[in-house]
Amino acid sequence: xxxxxxxxxxxxxxxxxxxxxxxxxxxxxxxxxxxxxxxxxxxxxxxxxxxxxxxxxxxxxxxxxxxxxxxxxxxxxxxxxxxxxxxxxxxxxxxxxxxxxxxxxxxxxxxxxxxxxxxxxxxxxxxxxxxxxxxxxxxxxxxxxxxxxxxxxxxxxxxxxxxxxxxxxxxxxxxxxxxxxxxxxxxxxxxxxxxxxxxxxxxxxxxxxxxxxxxxxxxxxxxxxxxxxxxxxxxxxxxxxxxxxxxxxxxxxxxxxxxxxxxxxxxxxxxxxxxxxxxxxxxxxxxxxxxxxxxxxxxxxxxxxxxxxxxxxxxxxxxxxxxxxxxxxxxxxxx
Ligand code: C5P
Numbered sequence: 001x002x003x004x005x006x007x008x009x010x011x012x013x014x015x016x017x018x019x020x021x022x023x024x025x026x027x028x029x030x031x032x033x034x035x036x037x038x039x040x041x042x043x044x045x046x047x048x049x050x051x052x053x054x055x056x057x058x059x060x061x062x063x064x065x066x067x068x069x070x071x072x073x074x075x076x077x078x079x080x081x082x083x084x085x086x087x088x089x090x091x092x093x094x095x096x097x098x099x100x101x102x103x104x105x106x107x108x109x110x111x112x113x114x115x116x117x118x119x120x121x122x123x124x125x126x127x128x129x130x131x132x133x134x135x136x137x138x139x140x141x142x143x144x145x146x147x148x149x150x151x152x153x154x155x156x157x158x159x160x161x162x163x164x165x166x167x168x169x170x171x172x173x174x175x176x177x178x179x180x181x182x183x184x185x186x187x188x189x190x191x192x193x194x195x196x197x198x199x200x201x202x203x204x205x206x207x208x209x210x211x212x213x214x215x216x217x218x219x220x221x222x223x224x225x226x227x228x229x230x231x232x233x234x235x236x237x238x239x240x241x242x243x244x245x246x247x248x249x250x251x252x253x254x255x256x257x258x259x260x261x262x263x264x265x266x267x268x269x270x271x272x273x274x275x276x277x278x279x280x281x282x283x284x285x286x287x288x289x290x291x292x293x294x295x296x297x298x299x300x301x302x303x304x305x306x307x308x309x310x311x312x313x314x315x316x317x318x319x320x321x322x323x324x325x326x327x328x329x330x331x332x333x334x335x
Contacts, residue, residue, distance in 0.1 A: 004044045004045050004046025004047075004093065004095075005044065005045050005046070005122075005123065006042060006043075006044055007042070007043045007044070007045060007116075007118070008040060008115065009040045009041040009042065009043055009100075009108070009111040009112045009115040009147075010037055010038060010039065010040035010147075010326050011036075011037050011039055011040045011041075011100045011107055011108055012034050012035060012036050012037060012106060012107045012111070012143070012146065012147075012290075013035050013037060013105075013201065013203070013288075013290040013291075013295075013297050014032050014033065014034060014035075014105070014254060014288075014290050014291050015033040015034075015035050015180075015243070015250070015252050015288065015299075016031070016032055016033040016234075016239060016252035016253065016254070016288075017030060017031075017032045017256065017291065018030065018031040018032070018230070018231055018233070018234065018253070018255055019216070019219055019230065019255040020233075021223075021230060022216070022220055023186075027142070027186040028186070028216055028219075029184065029185060029186065030183065030184065030185075030186065030187060031183075031184055031233055031234060031239075032182075032183040032184075032187075033180065033181070033182060033183070033193075033239055033243065033252065034146050034180070034181045034183050035178070035179065035180050035197070035201075035325055036147075036150050036178075036179025036180070036325065036326045037201060037203075037323045037324065037325060037326055038323045038324045038325075038326045039099070039100070039203070039321050039323035040099065040100055040108070040111055041060070041096060041097060041098055041099050041100050041108055041111065041112055041115075042060075042097040042099070043075065043094060043095065043096050043097070043112060043115050043119070044093075044094070044095040045092065045093070045094050045095075045116070045119045045120070045123065046092070046093045047090050047091065047092060047093070047123070048090070048091030048092060048093050049091075050091070051091040052089055052090065052091045053091050054070075054076055054079050054091070054092050054094070055091075055092070055093045055094070056070040056073055056075065056076050056094050056096065057093075057094070057095045057096070058073075058095075058096045059095060059096070059097050059098070060096070060097040060098040060099050061098070061099060062098040062099060062100065062101055062108075063098070064098065064102070073096075073109075074109045074110070074112060074113045074140060074141065075094055075096055075109075075112045075113055075115075076094075077113070077140060078112075078113040078114075078116035078117050078120075078136075078140055079092055079094065079116055079120065081117075081136050081139060081140065082116070082117055082120045082128075082136065085128060085136055086120075086124060086127040086128055087127070088120070088124050088127070090124070094116065096112060101205045101294075101295065101319050102209060103208075103209035103210050103211060103212075104210070104290075104295045104319075105210060105289065105291025105292055105293050105294060105295050106203070106291065106295050107143045107147065107291065109141070110140070110141050110143035110144045110147055111147045113137070113140045113141065113144050113147075114137055114144050114145075114146075114147030114148045114151055115147070115151070117133050117136060117137060117148065118133070118148065118151045121133060130148070133148050134148050134149065137188075138188045142186045142188065143187050143291075145187065145188045145190060146187065146190050149181065149190045149192065150179045150181070150192070150326075178195060178196065178197035178325040178326070178327060179325060179327060180192070180195050180197065180243065180325070181193060182236045182240070191236065193236075193240055193243065195240065195243050195244060197325035198301065199247055199285070199299050199300060199301045199325070200299075200300050200303055200306045200322065200323065200324050200325075201297050201298070201299055201300070201322075201323050201324065201325070202279065202297060202298045202306055202309050202310050202313065202322055203290075203295050203296075203297045203319070203320065203321040203323065204278075204279065204296050204297065204298075204313055204317050204319070204320050205294055205295045205296075205318065205319035205320075206267075206268075206271035206272075206275065206294060206296075206317060206318065207318040207319060208265075208267060208268055208271060208293075208294045209294065210268070210292055210293035210294040211292075212292045215256055215260075215292030215293060216292065218259055218263060218264070219255065219256060219259045221263065222258075222259045222262055225263075226262070230255070231255070246285065246301065247285035247286040247299040247300075247301055248285040248286065248301070250285075250299075252286070252288060253288070254288050254289045254290070256289060256291075256292050256293060257272065257288070257289040260272060260289070260293060268293065268294065271294075272289060272293075272294075272296055275313075276288075276289075276296055278309075278312075278313060279296065279297070279298030279309065279313075280298070282298070282305065282308065282309035282312060282313070283300060283302065283305035283306075283308070283309060284298025284299060284300055284305075284309065285298075285299055285300060285301050286298070286299040287299070306322055307322065310322040
């Protein structure tokens with residue numbers, strides 16, 4: 001049993017992802033629906049009584065490149081950033097149990113960073129406001145503010161009872177908030193959406209690393225060469241109305257999917273089309289790619305079909321996970 005606080009770092013999928021033309025600062029504006037999921041990494045955070053350094057250990061089924069120094073890990077960078085903003089000079093021990101595949105479009109590293117910011121703020125007596133944490137998060141990466149927004153609610157406790165209602169996949173009582181958000185800007189403008197999510201998700205990753213900057217550059221190249229324009233903004237209200245319908249009628253899309261299918265690496269094209277076909281054949285109501293790849297997912301309104309799909313796909317693909325929309329948490333620290 002490790003000491004310190006156990007902090008959940010749940011992953012996300014993008015139910016919808018529209019990407020617009022690159023801005024002068026190098027980022028692309030997006031319009032997205034982010035969905036927080038139960039599945040994720042776990043961190044243990046403890047203070048180092050006798051030193052002021054940072055000790056980072058990484059465990060779990062997903063291994064990091066051992067040639068990359070710990071200082072380059074986003075969780076480590078989050079500690080440093082928190083300390084420079086808050087004046088904290090304690091030593092910290094962080095043990096990261098890595099479960100979310102890397103370069104997978106699931107926001108694993110971003111969620112680790114947000115979990116560190118939230119936990120350190122709590123452990124040091126809340127020196128930073130929620131807005132300050134979101135600002136720090138945006139410095140660490142475009143997806144990090146979403147995990148801060150979902151990880152803190154200052155006045156409301158979204159209890160485990162709500163989460164378990166969602167987790168059964170049955171229609172819930174109308175009080176659960178499913179960690180869903182309408183996200184714009186480069187990812188830092190986040191509006192939480194109160195919507196029920198009575199469905200589950202099967203994640204499938206073909207063990208291909210997908211680099212975010214490369215994916216955005218590929219999208220630019222594809223549009224320049226093909227003369228394709230970005231699709232028009234859909235708008236929050238229309239996207240939310242669609243979310244409230246059965247997943248089988250969703251017409252959400254991910255702009256990266258078309259790009260990969262047209263000019264992506266052959267192994268990506270083959271894997272994505274095979275996974276999406278498999279998920280549909282196994283009863284998924286909606287299928288898509290998450291983020292800039294490489295994880296594809298199926299949304300299932302029937303839990304039994306999702307379980308069967310999960311078992312079948314485990315024999316075909318290196319990473320398969322059955323998981324559920326996660327209710328927004330009242331507090332980052334779960335134990
Ligand atoms: O913010 P993050 O560090 O995750 O972004 C990595 C890179 O991905 C950026 O430097 C940029 O090239 C690209 N990106 C983008 N538009 C976004 C988010 C990321 O072009 N909205």
